[in-house]
Amino acid sequence: MSKKQNQDEFYAKLKEQLEDTSSWPSEYLYKFIVKTSNQKIAEVEAIFDNSGAVIKTKESSNGKYTSLSINLIMESPEHVIAKYLEVTEKVDDIISL
Template sequence: METDKYKNLRYRLMETNSWPLKYMFKFITPNEDGKVEQIKILLPANGKLSFKHTENLKHVSITCVAWMESADQIVEITEKVDGIDGVIVL
């Protein structure tokens, strides 16, 4: 179920004609209730993960760089992570 907020992302990704491509997912999440683990589960297993905490440790920035096969894959992962309460998609 694609929402309007991802139509632009899908369009930009589909303009790329060199698949697979290396894509960087970036999210910010509250550092609570296992949210980091919830996000990690949804990200590609072959991705390179990095984390950065805010100074007060209340939030975590999660970056994942992975080879992706299609725009659909990227949008699907982004939508699932965006469904987690409190997560900001960058």
């Protein structure tokens, strides 16, 4: 199975879960991990700029990685997935949780 196929299946399942568990618009918590770099963190923050997002960062104990928790109101499961795709497209080597 290709990476694209796996990604499509993952997002289809996520969309279904979001539809089943939330009423929309709803608050959503994104979690990402990047190698600790001011540039990487700024790239992620820029994607959520002017959206009303609350962004918290936390460095790993060894300082090698930084987690970003981003909380904001989203209109629909489709909007949640579109934002995930935007982040993974614009920021190299990011891990989405």
